[in-house]
Amino acid sequence: MDLNDALERQQYEGRMGLGLMMADLVARAHGGSLSLPSMTAGFCVAMRLGPAPD
Numbered sequence: 526m527d528l529n530d531a532l533e534r535q536q537y538e539g540r541m542g543l544g545l546m547m548a549d550l551v552a553r554a555h556g557g558s559l560s561l562p563s564m565t566a567g568f569c570v571a572m573r574l575g576p577a578p579d
Contacts, residue, residue: 528541528545529560529561532558532559532561545559552573552574555574556576557573557574560573
């Protein structure tokens with residue numbers, strides 16, 4: 526199982542550190558999501574937040 530799949534399923538234990546888990550929980554709390562886009566070099570985290578409140 527890759528990290529994106531673990532994030533989608535919220536299966537954090539043994540797969541990622543506290544920082545990624547907390548970032549995912551914050552994104553979900555705001556109607557969004559966290560993903561790890563494929564990179565040729567380095568590491569990238571993409572956070573999507575839900576719509577702004579009216």
